Amino acid sequence: MTGELTADEVRKLLDLEPNATCGFVRVTFVTKQSIAAGGLAAPFADGRPLGSALYFMVTPGAPVRL
Template identity: 50%
Template sequence: MTRPTAQQIIEALDLAPAQTCGYVRVSYANDVRLAEGVLPEPFQSARPLGTALYFLVAPEAPVKLHRIRNDQLYHYYSGDPLELLLLMADGTSQRHTIGPDILAGHEVQLLIPGGTFHTARVAGDWFLGGSTEWPGVVPEDVELGDADALAQRHPDVAELIRTYPLPRS
């Protein structure tokens, strides 16, 4: 079997361009809806109990610097490794690689704690993964990052932050 192209995967999974992470399709949103005000801050708006999505990252469609309020669990499905930079709320940072080579230290799942700014780039042609979130994500949960402000808060990786794809206004 020959390796599919990114475009073939995008078409097969019906993925669409996304503001924060390449191409995306929400694959699941729980039918159980949490009513407004049921959850503590910052999850005051109504939302599904949980959500899941597919995402494809390519050099021309990267993961931009962003955070969501919700915990996210990234999953590796296919393709090349994804190199992530996590900017933790306490001022520390973490680097992870999600990919197929477990023996080389790749992870096939990675928890990104809610409120963690992160960005990523593919180490190759394309990465296909998934993300599950709880509680479910709604648009106001997503925030694009300010690279300059985050570089000040994380001076140990300030230059590295700028090597990753940055959000555009």
């Protein structure tokens, strides 16, 4: 035993969920402030939080898909 975690163990530990385009993700914070509708160009014109933070992990079996 090396004491190192596998990717699957990290995914479970951080409660990461599969994402269609970027491996595994979990949002950890979203600001209360937001950008008003019309403040950004499409496809974000409906408005959105000013900022957020997330855990993000890609693996050979769950790569980034552009």
